[in-house]
Amino acid sequence: MSAPSTPSFRLVAIPRLAAGGRWRVEAMRTLSEACFLWFTKGQGRITIAGQTRGYTAHNGIFIPAGVMHGFEVGPQVFGTAVFFGKEPELDLPADPLHLRIREVHAQQELNVTLDAIQRELDADTPGHDKAARAHLGLLAVWIERQAAKSGETLKPDGARKLVARFTKLMEERFRSGAGVGDLAAELGVTATHLTRCCRQTCGRSAIDLLQDRRIFEARRLLAETKLPVNQIGESLGFHSAAYFTRAFQHLTGASPTAFRRSL
Incomplete structure (x- = not known):
């Protein structure tokens, strides 16, 4: 029986992204995988595909692979970055999204899902990798539902x-x-x-x-x-x-x- 593959997706605390220097997140760059930024505290500005806007706590920002972006990470900014891997096998949005999540239930639902993903990634129990992927799928569904309700698709105009x-x-x-x-x-x-x-x-x-x-x-x-x-x-x-x-x-x-x- 072959060993389970190591998941290519991962969760990273947003302050850790700038641990090697704020230039790692603030400068314009692209990623070869889609990512989702969930800010739980603080505020700043983010530029996606040449469009700058502000973000604050309880904002979720989805950035597809290959889309140029950069964002400010001050000392008071906290949250989680989800990197979906180069072959996520999920139905993810084709365009960037800026979700402003005002409903407490929706915020809690997302936090529970992120905690579940991380818990399974850290586990060594049988099937933990499959469970982590299942919860990642629930995250993709959560993004889809919130986008339908309140998402700002950052489609450029003019x-x-x-x-x-x-x-x-x-x-x-x-x-x-x-x-x-x-x-x-x-x-x-x-x-x-x-x-x-x-x-x-x-x-x-x-x-x-x-x-x-x-x-x-x-x-x-x-x-x-x-x-x-x-x-x-x-x-x-x-x-x-x-x-x-x-x-x-x-x-x-x-x-x-x-x-x-x-x-």
């Missing part, structure tokens, strides 16, 4: 639609060295119009979003690999080591080498 297209293209091309003008041309608009729309939807320019994404990846590679600094810069489309160092230091306050040494 400027938001353009910025969503920009963030999707940016995720595909940020390593290529393409600039905002290049990406804007591929989208059929001018760089000025694109930047105007970005400022309208999230308060940041198009170049800020692009550089944020590239520098996030640079920090990740510096923290998680032993690749030489110049090789990391080249892999992200920087034409010279000096340009990479200047851009990195401008956004982080430290050179790539100093950042790596600080870890």
Whole structure:
């Protein structure tokens, strides 16, 4: 009889996501798996597909795989992040959702489900992995029901639609060295119009979003690999080591080498 497979999904306390530095959650990036953020205390701002809005306690935010996002995690922010795994085999929403859960019963139902998932993940009893998956399925149903009742589907419109297209293209091309003008041309608009729309939807320019994404990846590679600094810069489309160092230091306050040494 084969051993049960280890579940690919997991629950993580939201403060732990920033344990290695707030840049890990605040910078623009995408995930290869869907995630659900359940905030139980605190408030902040979250940007999803170029659209920024506020969140507070008892807000649940669903982010599909491949959607660019970043959110503030202050010292008073608490909650749980659910990562569904790369092949969740669940019927999950195709679009981002922002759920503002005001009913106490619905809040309690979610908390009970999350506790049950974690309890089964931590157990070593027979069938605990199957039980954890079953409770994860109940979470997916809970999200579907709450979305039908009160969810705000973050489907972009007008400027938001353009910025969503920009963030999707940016995720595909940020390593290529393409600039905002290049990406804007591929989208059929001018760089000025694109930047105007970005400022309208999230308060940041198009170049800020692009550089944020590239520098996030640079920090990740510096923290998680032993690749030489110049090789990391080249892999992200920087034409010279000096340009990479200047851009990195401008956004982080430290050179790539100093950042790596600080870890």
